[in-house]
Amino acid sequence: MRKQGHANLSVCHIKDKMRNKQKIIIIGGGFSGVCAMRRIRQLKIFCDIILIDKKNNFEFLPLLPDIISSRIKEEYLSVNLAELAKKYDAEYFNKEVTNIDFNNNKVILKDLELRYDFLIIASGATNNFYGNKEAQRYALKLYSASDGALIRETIKEGNYDNFVIIGGGYTGIEIATNIWRHFKKTKKEKNIYIVERSNKLLSNLSDNLSRYVAENLNRLKIIVLYNAQVKSMGDGFVSFTDGFNLERALIVWAAGVKTADYIDILKQEKAPQGRLKVNEYLQISHNCFAVGDSANYEFKGRPLRMAIQFSIYEGICAAENIKNLMQNKPLKKFNPVDLGYIIPMANGRSCGFVFGREIFGVIPSMLHYFMCIYRSWGVRKQIGILSELIKNRIK
Ligand SMILES: Cc1cc2nc3c(=O)[nH]c(=O)nc-3n(C[C@H](O)[C@H](O)[C@H](O)COP(=O)(O)OP(=O)(O)OC[C@H]3O[C@@H](n4cnc5c(N)ncnc54)[C@H](O)[C@@H]3O)c2cc1C
Structure with missing residues (x-):
C-alpha cells in the first residue's frame, strides 16, 4: 500500500x-x-x-486600540498563519x-x-518614525496585538501623570480615547494629550466631522496641542519647540505610516x-x-x-x-x-461618513464593531469578539 x-x-x-x-x-x-x-x-x-x-499571526488591526482599554483581549485578534496556510494548501515561511x-x-x-x-x-x-531615533527608542507604537498589550500593561504598571500621543490622525484619536476609557474604569484622573502639527484634527475630513471629533475630545478632557512640534524626547519626558515640557509622560507614536x-x-x-x-x-x-x-x-x-x-x-x-x-x-x-469610514472613539460617541451620509453618536460605534465582527477571521474569533463586546459594553 x-x-x-x-x-x-x-x-x-x-x-x-x-x-x-x-x-x-x-x-x-x-x-x-x-x-x-x-x-x-x-x-x-x-x-x-x-x-x-x-509574523506568526494574521492580526486584525482595527480592534488594536481596544486592547489598550481591555475591551478586547488580544487573543481574539490573532489567527495562526501556519494553520491558515495549511487550510488553503499553501507553504508558509515565517x-x-x-x-x-x-x-x-x-x-x-x-x-x-x-x-x-x-x-x-x-x-x-x-x-513611520521619519528617522527619529529618540521616538524609536522612547515611544510606544500600535501596529500589532503585542504593541497594544504593551501599551495596556505599561499604563497599568507605570506611574505616569501624562499620556502623550504624537499624531492626531484616526489611530492617535483612538489610542487617546482608549487611554481615557482605561482611567474612567479605574476612576483616576490623568492628563491625556494629542500632539497635532497642524491647526485642525483630521484635516481631510469635513468641518462637521472634525468639529465633532474635537468637541468629543474636549468633553473627555483630552487636550489637543495644535500647531505643536516635538523637539526632543527621552525616558518619560517630551519637550516641544515652543518650550512646553511634559514629565512623567508615557509617549505613544502615531504620527504616520x-x-x-x-x-x-x-x-x-x-x-x-x-x-x-x-x-x-x-x-x-x-x-x-x-x-x-x-x-x-x-x-x-x-x-x-x-x-x-x-x-x-x-x-x-x-x-x-x-x-x-x-x-x-x-x-x-x-x-x-x-462604503465609507468611521472614526471610532472609545466613549461610544463616534462619527463617520457612511453610504454618502455623515453619521454621529452611538450608531457609528455600533457599525464599527459590527464591521469588525463581520470581517474578523473565523466563527470562533467572531464569537469571542462579540462576547467581549457584550461583557465590556460598547458604550
Ligand atoms: C490601529 C489601526 C486601526 C485601524 N482601523 C481601521 C478601521 O477601523 N477600518 C479600516 O478599514 N481599516 C483600519 N485600519 C487599516 C487596516 O487595518 C489596513 O488597511 C489593512 O490591515 C491593510 O491590510 P494589508 O493586507 O494591506 O496589510 P496588513 O494587514 O498590515 O498585513 C501586512 C502583513 O505583511 C507582513 N509583512 C510586512 N513586511 C514584511 C516583510 N518584509 N516580510 C514578510 N512579511 C512582511 C506583516 O507582518 C503583516 O502581517 C487600521 C490600522 C491600524 C494600524
Whole structure:
C-alpha cells in the first residue's frame, strides 16, 4: 500500500511538471494577502502557493486600540498563519522579505531566495518614525496585538501623570480615547494629550466631522496641542519647540505610516508613504501585483485610503487577474466600492461618513464593531469578539 502511495505521488509530481504548475508567492499574511490566497484556491488555479510573513499571526488591526482599554483581549485578534496556510494548501515561511529581484523573478529572504512565476506584494504598512531615533527608542507604537498589550500593561504598571500621543490622525484619536476609557474604569484622573502639527484634527475630513471629533475630545478632557512640534524626547519626558515640557509622560507614536522597509530599496515607482504605484489591474509589472496598504491605487484622481474593504477586494482582484493571465484572458479592472469610514472613539460617541451620509453618536460605534465582527477571521474569533463586546459594553 505504502509503495503504491509513493508511486502515485511521483506520477502526480510528473503530471504536475508536465502541466507546468505555476508558483505564486504572496508577501504578507494580512487582509489582502490572506484574501488573495483564499481566492486562488476558490478559483482552483493550478499552482503552488507560498505565503511569507515575518509574523506568526494574521492580526486584525482595527480592534488594536481596544486592547489598550481591555475591551478586547488580544487573543481574539490573532489567527495562526501556519494553520491558515495549511487550510488553503499553501507553504508558509515565517521569515522577513529583504528584497525582490524582478529580473530573475526571485523573492529574497534573509537566508533564502524563492523563485516565483507570479508575485503578490501584500506587506501592508507600518509606523513611520521619519528617522527619529529618540521616538524609536522612547515611544510606544500600535501596529500589532503585542504593541497594544504593551501599551495596556505599561499604563497599568507605570506611574505616569501624562499620556502623550504624537499624531492626531484616526489611530492617535483612538489610542487617546482608549487611554481615557482605561482611567474612567479605574476612576483616576490623568492628563491625556494629542500632539497635532497642524491647526485642525483630521484635516481631510469635513468641518462637521472634525468639529465633532474635537468637541468629543474636549468633553473627555483630552487636550489637543495644535500647531505643536516635538523637539526632543527621552525616558518619560517630551519637550516641544515652543518650550512646553511634559514629565512623567508615557509617549505613544502615531504620527504616520510607511510601507515595509524592503520596499524602500525597490526601484519601482512609488507614491507618498512608499506605496507602490499600480495600474488599473493592480500590476506593477506583467507578473507582479501589489495590493492593500502596500499599493497606491488612484481612484477618481486620489489614492485609495488604507482600509480593510479595499485590501480585501484588491487581494481578490489580484488572484483573479493571475488566473486571467494564466489563461490568456483579458485582465479585470479593479473597481472599488467605497462604503465609507468611521472614526471610532472609545466613549461610544463616534462619527463617520457612511453610504454618502455623515453619521454621529452611538450608531457609528455600533457599525464599527459590527464591521469588525463581520470581517474578523473565523466563527470562533467572531464569537469571542462579540462576547467581549457584550461583557465590556460598547458604550
Ligand atoms: C490601529 C489601526 C486601526 C485601524 N482601523 C481601521 C478601521 O477601523 N477600518 C479600516 O478599514 N481599516 C483600519 N485600519 C487599516 C487596516 O487595518 C489596513 O488597511 C489593512 O490591515 C491593510 O491590510 P494589508 O493586507 O494591506 O496589510 P496588513 O494587514 O498590515 O498585513 C501586512 C502583513 O505583511 C507582513 N509583512 C510586512 N513586511 C514584511 C516583510 N518584509 N516580510 C514578510 N512579511 C512582511 C506583516 O507582518 C503583516 O502581517 C487600521 C490600522 C491600524 C494600524
